[in-house]
Amino acid sequence: MRKDIFKKTYNLPECTADLPQLSLFTLLGFLEDIAIAHAEAMGIGFQNSIATQTFWVLTRQKLTMNHWPQVGLIEIQTWSRPLISISATRDFEIFYNNEKIGDCSTRWMVLDVANRRPARPIFDPEKVFTRGDYVLPYDAEKVPIHSDAEVIKKLKVQPSDLDLNQHVNNTKYGQWLTNLVSERKEYAGFLRGYEVNFISETHLGDDVVLEAKELSTAPFSTAFQGRRLSDQQLLFAAQLTSSI
Structure with a gap:
């Protein structure tokens, strides 16, 4: 069993006339949940945040989807890329009926609780496994600002x-x-x-x-x-x- 890839299965919520399929809001919640669960498993989750008086914040996210299923189960796989400076990148792949239907790349940063400024992550390198054999073909990049919006x-x-x-x-x-x-x-x-x-x-x-x-x-x-x-x-x- 690979230690660098974390997997979790989610039940799709019951569809209604107003919500006939998996929604963006629900999927974002699944992605957040598995990221938290994986961080906890590697010792860099909530308990570590309390001990170090820091917390993780999501700074960038890019999601691509080619299908939004209506019923059943989806499996999400996630992994961390090797840490660069104080910025961490986490990727996700989303599967339905064993077929990939989407993926997502995210950028994270640690902030100090007291001053809300960036801080260097503190972790046990023997517990944090990063994936080096594959990454998504894109990153979560800077989104342009439009003064005429x-x-x-x-x-x-x-x-x-x-x-x-x-x-x-x-x-x-x-x-x-x-x-x-x-x-x-x-x-x-x-x-x-x-x-x-x-x-x-x-x-x-x-x-x-x-x-x-x-x-x-x-x-x-x-x-x-x-x-x-x-x-x-x-x-x-x-x-x-x-x-x-």
Whole structure:
């Protein structure tokens, strides 16, 4: 059994008329869950964070999908690439009925609890196994910022948006955007790609302005970004790509 690849199986939630297939929000939750489970298994999870007074944050993510299943089980496989400086890369592959239906690459960083600044990861090298024989053919890159994006919605951060680090959980940004897509039919289609950069922390009570700009129509590609209303601080930049 390979120690560098971690696997976990997930039941797909029951489909409804409003949610006829696996959603982006649910899949992002699965990816977060298996990343946490693998980190715990390698001794760099929650307990290590308490001991070192640090915590992991997701800074970049790129997901590609060619199928969104409706029922059954999916298997997710994940691994860490060799650590470079203070940035860590984790890859995922998603399988349904033994066929690969998607993959995802993520970039992570450790922050100091006290000052929220980057810190060097502290771990036991004998417990952390990285994969060197294969990586995904892409990385989670920088998402462009668009100064001419149109304001399309405002929202206030709720307690249910937060995680244990008291900032908006990464999955919630995906939920905000998919909710926006469902409200505005011009963004609808078969979701094939999701990219996001998390730029600043978003906290309880923040008023967030969501902006969008259409980039192309073949395939359909739309840029989204969010700003804090009080100081116009850019919080995240994302891009959704879909097809009919």
